[in-house]
Amino acid sequence: xxxxxxxxxxxxxxxxxxxxxxxxxxxxxxxxxxxxxxxxxxxxxxxxxxxxxxxxxxxxxxxxxxxxxxxxxxxxxxxxxxxxxxxxxxxxxxxxxxxxxxxxxxxxxxxxxxxxxxxxxxxxxxxxxxxxxxxxxxxxxxxxxxxxxxxxxxxxxxxxxxxxxxxxxxxxxxxxxxxxxxxxxxxxxxxxxxxxxxxxxxxxxxxxxxxxxxxxxxxxxxxxxxxxxxxxxxxxxxxxxxxxxxxxxxxxxxxxxxxxxxxxxxxxxxxxxxxxxxxxxxxxxxxxxxxxxxxxxxxxxxxxxxxxxxxxxxxxxxxxxxxxxxxxxxxxxxxxxxxxxxxxx
Ligand SMILES: [Zn+2]
Ligand SMILES: [Zn+2]
Numbered sequence: 001x002x003x004x005x006x007x008x009x010x011x012x013x014x015x016x017x018x019x020x021x022x023x024x025x026x027x028x029x030x031x032x033x034x035x036x037x038x039x040x041x042x043x044x045x046x047x048x049x050x051x052x053x054x055x056x057x058x059x060x061x062x063x064x065x066x067x068x069x070x071x072x073x074x075x076x077x078x079x080x081x082x083x084x085x086x087x088x089x090x091x092x093x094x095x096x097x098x099x100x101x102x103x104x105x106x107x108x109x110x111x112x113x114x115x116x117x118x119x120x121x122x123x124x125x126x127x128x129x130x131x132x133x134x135x136x137x138x139x140x141x142x143x144x145x146x147x148x149x150x151x152x153x154x155x156x157x158x159x160x161x162x163x164x165x166x167x168x169x170x171x172x173x174x175x176x177x178x179x180x181x182x183x184x185x186x187x188x189x190x191x192x193x194x195x196x197x198x199x200x201x202x203x204x205x206x207x208x209x210x211x212x213x214x215x216x217x218x219x220x221x222x223x224x225x226x227x228x229x230x231x232x233x234x235x236x237x238x239x240x241x242x243x244x245x246x247x248x249x250x251x252x253x254x255x256x257x258x259x260x261x262x263x264x265x266x267x268x269x270x271x272x273x274x275x276x277x278x279x280x281x282x283x284x285x286x287x288x289x290x291x292x293x294x295x296x297x298x299x300x301x302x303x304x305x306x307x308x309x310x311x312x313x314x315x316x317x318x319x320x321x322x323x324x325x326x327x328x329x330x331x332x333x334x335x336x337x338x339x340x341x342x343x344x345x
Contacts, residue, residue: 002323004119005056009047012059014326017120024073025127027135029065032082032144034118035317036333036341037062037152038177043113044330050114060343061087061111063118064138064147074130083135084147085118086154086299087111089128102132103293119326121345133296139307145342146306149313152340154298156182156241159262159291160190161298163237167191170230172254175241175265176203178316178340181211183239183264185311188213192237195229197222206339210315226254234259241265245274252280260287316340 003017022028040059043051051057067081077083087110090102097105111117115126125135138147156179165171171187173180176198184207187194195215198204204216217225226235234256240247243265251261267274281288305311318338321329326343333341 001121003058003116003121004060004323004326006043006048006051006059007053007056008051010045011047012044012327012330014323019122020116020124022069022071022124023127024071025130026071027067027074027077027125027130028069029083029085029123029125030068031063031065031118031121031123031345033148033345034060034063034343035148035152036329036343038179040112041330041334044334048113057112057114058116058118058120058123059112060118060120061113062148062151063111063123064144065118065123068122071127071130077130077135082138082144082147084138084142084150084299084303085111085125085129086134086136086294086296087113087117087151088293088295089115089126089132089134092128092132100297101295103295119323119343121323136300136303139303141307141309142303143314145317145344146314147303148342149316149340150299150302150306151294152178153182153185153311153313154294154302155179155291156186156264157298157302158294159183159239159264159289160186162289162291163239163260163262165190165192165237169193169236170233170256171195171237171239172197172226172235172251173239173241174198174247174251176200176207176216177241177336179264180239180241181207181316181339182313183241184211184214185313187237189305189310195226198242200336203336203339206318210339222250223254230256236260238262239264243267245271248274249276252277252286255280255284255286257284258286259284260289262289262291264291266292317342320344
């Protein structure tokens with residue numbers, strides 16, 4: 001089968017590998033759709049710990065597939081079932097795992113991060129993932145492509161759920177990539193007015209094209225624009241979906257009293273600490289929140305939203321490729337062309 005392997009920094013290769021063998025407690029999936037994420041691009045550019053010429057890793061953590069082989073000890077799952085896969089596998093024992101937060105486990109493992117992922121024609125699902133609910137059979141009306149996209153949207157949903165969004169609130173999303181796009185869809189679903197901001201006019205225009213309900217701003221006076229857009233009140237919600245310290249700091253003066261800020265995008269450690277005017281948090285009684293990755297429960301919620309027709313997540317897909325063209329797909333995604341790039345098998 002074909003697999004896209006990471007060998008080190010700036011070294012990905014599409015190579016022929018053996019179809020994985022499974023044991024009695026495992027499943028084999030035929031990959032249906034796998035999407036490229038900013039994390040894949042960072043791992044490609046920077047390399048990743050434990051990955052080298054002798055220990056290459058198949059990338060890809062946003063995916064769906066069809067079960068083609070079932071270990072004899074596996075219950076419930078059957079050949080032919082189409083499933084979405086939540087990539088984060090926890091130890092199952094620690095307090096965070098017991099609370100359902102496998103994505104926060106110290107021993108967290110994930111497909112495409114530290115075990116082989118989905119940019120391959122087949123993928124082995126280890127026993128822990130089979131038994132701990134990482135697979136969800138597609139609900140009615142959910143396509144394999146939408147199932148593959150539930151991972152990034154579920155990460156946005158994790159941040160969204162910390163912002164207590166109410167109808168009629170004013171929400172700003174900075175960053176018009178796939179994650180900003182996901183946030184905008186969820187905020188709109190919850191009844192908020194959504195403003196998006198990004199340095200790239202092209203990406204903002206794409207977002208506006210596929211989500212006509214959003215407002216966009218591109219320019220040097222975000223503060224003035226927000227004032228006018230919110231009738232002088234300021235924002236109820238701000239979400240930073242970009243790795244820029246200045247953007248985090250710039251959110252606080254834009255907030256209305258009781259506003260909620262989610263620092264979604266991480267900041268490179270070399271740029272920490274970020275200087276924030278914490279008096280604004282104090283006097284305006286703001287809530288500063290963070291979020292990272294997503295739980296299985298978050299992912300299943302997104303599958304429900306899609307099944308119910310509440311969000312059109314496939315609208316973010318601007319580019320589709322076959323596995324043979326995956327290097328081109330990585331190059332395009334790396335240059336921030338389009339919004340979401342998916343591989344269809
Ligand atoms: Zn991702
Ligand atoms: Zn754990």
